[in-house]
Amino acid sequence: MSFEVGDGGTVGVVVVNQLVPTVRTRTDARLSYFRTAGVVSGLAGAYRADLVVLPEYGVHGIGTGTGERPALAFPEEALDVLGPACAAAGVWLAVSVSAGATRDDPSHRMVLLDDRGTVVAGHVSGPAGGDAARRPRIVDGPGGLRTALAFADGPRPALTDPGLREAELVILCWTAPGAGPSRIVQAARGLAWTNGCYVASANAAGTVGSRQWVGHSSLVGHDGRVLGLCGGIDYEVQHAELSVPGLRAARSRRADAGRAVADSVRRGSLSRLAAARGSHTPGSIPGKADTYVR
Known part of the structure; x- marks a missing residue:
């Protein structure tokens, strides 16, 4: 499914209200990895998808925050499963490598895998080390779109982030449970309009204890127009074709x-x-x- 801009000049992007899994054991973690790989393969086959965007907490669940529980799994284990799934389906994937099943860590980490299953970009919230922090944040993504990774965790997420100014597509993942639908959608639209870029905004769905995620993942055009908007249902999907020449002309x-x-x-x-x-x-x-x- 990989192609160049000359082959029509559009990039098919899918964003998912992935359900937050309950991960209590190492077996739960492994099952979640394989379940997610199945979701990626299924979406790549059902849509003309070149990029699949999954939310924070969608693969590993949410941690206890106590610092006492040992790690059930590590980021590399998830990538060992998801990388081959991307290569088999010929699809790019933006996915979290932090949260519940991994070591308790105040920072959030996400990566971008290309259609060969190779990690080509990474981003970490806050001062943190690790592999994701050492990778470039903006890369030539699917269809040649300059693609950046960002977390939304403030009242005006990413709007003032200088690291996003050169991006043509920003993948925005929400880290805070409890964010309301209006805030989630308007933040994505504001970022798209301010930076003149496409935005794929991903938020999880479901309830774990007292924490709740409302979904409302979206795809937004470079003029701030909503191209696709999920509701609050888990595993709801939105798909849009993003025009690379149209963006650059605008x-x-x-x-x-x-x-x-x-x-x-x-x-x-x-x-x-x-x-x-x-x-x-x-x-x-x-x-x-x-x-x-x-």
Whole structure:
């Protein structure tokens, strides 16, 4: 399913309200990995999908936060299962490698696998080490789209993140249970419109204890228009075709318009300065026309 921009110039993206699994044992963790691999393969076959985006907590569940429980599994084990699934289906995958089954860790980690099953990008929330932190954050993704990874965990997530400015597609994963539908959707739209980029916003679904995820994963166009929006049902799916030439043409027009405004402001400032200089007689003090220097 891998293709270049010249083959129609669109990238098929699928985003999923993945259900938060209950992971209490090592067997639970392994079953979740294989279940997720089946989801990826199924979506790649059901849609013209070049990229599948899964939310935080969707693979490993959620940790206890106590720091006392030993790790049930490690990120590499999930990738050993998901990498071959991507290669077999010929699909890219954005997926979390943190949360419940792995070591208790205050940071969130996500990676981007290409259609050969190779990890090509990573991102970690907050100051943290590890493999995901050492990988580039923005890469040439499916269809050549400059693709970035980001977490949404604040009141205005990622809007002021300078690391996203060059991205053409931002994969945004929500880390905070309890975020409301309006906040989730509007944050994705604001990021897309502000940066002039596509946004794939992923949020999990389901309830674990007192924690609840409301889904509302979405795909948003570079103008802030919603291209696909899930509701709150677990495993609800949205698919959209993202035009690479259309995005780049729009960004070029936006840049041209910005330069035109800047040039207009500069010319207006120069004209006002020239007029101000011409209106003063020799020896006069600007702004005090009736006062002369003796």
